[in-house]
Amino acid sequence: MENVGPFKTRREEYADATREALVTAAGELFTSEGYQQVGIEAIARKARVTRGAFYHHFSDKAALFDALVVSLQTAAADRVRAAAEAVPKSRRIRAGIREFLEVCSEPAYRHLVIEAAPAVLGATRCREIEEAHIYGLLIAALSGGAQQGDPLVANPYLAARMIGRMVCEAALLLDDADDPETLKAEALAIVEQTLTTLTSGKRRPARAATGRTRAAAK
Template sequence: MPNPGPSSQAPKSRREEYADATRQALIVAAGELFAAEGYQQVGVEAIARSARVTRGAFYHHFADKAELFDALVESLQAAAAAKVKSAAEAATKAKRLSAGIREFLEVCTEPAYRQLVIETAPAVLGPARCREIEEAHVYGLLIGALTSQAAASEKAKANAYLAARMIGSMVCEAAQLLDGAEDPAAMKADALKLVERMAGTLVTHKSRAAAAHQ
């Protein structure tokens, strides 16, 4: 049997597994309560009770409610990124960007994601922290996709980054407008056309730049 080598991780102890399970239970409980009642209306005691742990267990894992909310938003963004990546990888190479954008819009229309990530997070965590989490997950995928399709110049790369941020914001805004729209299906189709058109300009720019250097 081959030696697993120093890079292999030792299995977690029961104590570590229990700690991970407790932390996750707190995140899940907080997500359910925040979505149902609102961030400001939910206290630490209610979260601990819903997760079936003590206040001491809560403070063992999180300094306060805001730190827990940060972990919740990060988990929601990681799950969103997994869905977007899966949708993009299932599409043909030419359609991957479009498939990813479409899936991101679907994610943004999920009530809990829209309420907690799009609406509540900027007020609780601040814009800078929200951008950091976004770019580590969903926006990071979009930035990578558009940057790879932009022309090789530094200006084109910078424009791709800006476009990725703007496209992500457009998708989030469209998701909010869809809530309560008279014809959500038609509005969603229109929103996707507009967003994909903007993303397509970068691909077109790359093709033109490549042709100019031939």
Template sequence: MPTADAPPKSRREEYADATRQALISAAAELFAAEGYQQVGIEAIARSARVTRGAFYHHFADKAELFDALIESLQASAASRVKTAAAAASKAKRISAGIREFLEVCSEPVYRQLVIETAPAVLGAARSREIEETHVYGLLIHSLTASHAGSEKARMNAYLAARMIGSMVCEAAQLLDGADDPAALKAEALKLVERMVGTLTAEKSRATPARKSPRRLP
């Protein structure tokens, strides 16, 4: 729906958006089912019910389409994490977001395409950039927000956020094929939340409460 400041889209623009989204959705389904390397542009266009020319109108090649797909999956993940965190009490927001992120990472399409395939296709640097624009960025912001005056503390919080995100992704991969996924998930959450608890405790110690002004007798 257009905002008050933006003019409504023309039918041509709406059709172009719908075509682009159809290509992304078709690619997600095909890449998850058959693997990125096994799927060609012709198959994606056919599945999206568009022409090959329409594909090239929106994307230069398959890699550019995959990049857009990963952006879409990460944006959706970030939205879910933000919603889960917002529904929790202030003290539990980071934990609630991490729990939801583990749920996202456990879903087959996200796990296969974002965690496993994206680094190989897009490269580690681009994958990291997309992560930090979306779902990892939320965690990084949560842990670094109170360290505005300390470069070292901010860097440590950034590193911790990356490590926590990696722990969640690794736990999700281990869940696939585990004898008792529910027990493993619970244990993984305990470990991650313990690490977050340590970090937030350190933040509290690093920022002592202000003393009330001394009253004169």
């Protein structure tokens, strides 16, 4: 019988739970042991499902990793959005950047999204995921009233990519820092100074959108 309305059948609920268990198990194993060192058998065993169940949901380990990165980026965007919405409008971009650095400092996000994902998924796919989630928020924030020709910066896409990479690079340095909290404060000060420089003074007219800027805005 066809499922009608918002309710899921038990089969659908079980399928969702199985998929989530596989993504969670993969995240834990990839973080602790590394992507290359973990096989499908180990992931299925940790998730307490069969190998057949794995292949029912994912074509291979890379497809599972893709789903894991999307899950991590979705959660990161939710956290950044919540942090931004909790403060006055004038402070939202900075609050979001601060929360993003906190996210980037966590082992799973740092090791899997920042370090492993470009090698496993490729730069193009990583940008697609970033711009659909965490970077998309920053692009939108820097675009300001772009529909009225009044963005906060001349090229919101480029500025968002550069600021985001600054935050990610700072997070990578925190792992080996003698004083992580001091380095984090210094990193935030540098990013905020950069943001202030980019957004201060008279706003310049928006540049004609590049193909990638238009794609990111969709």
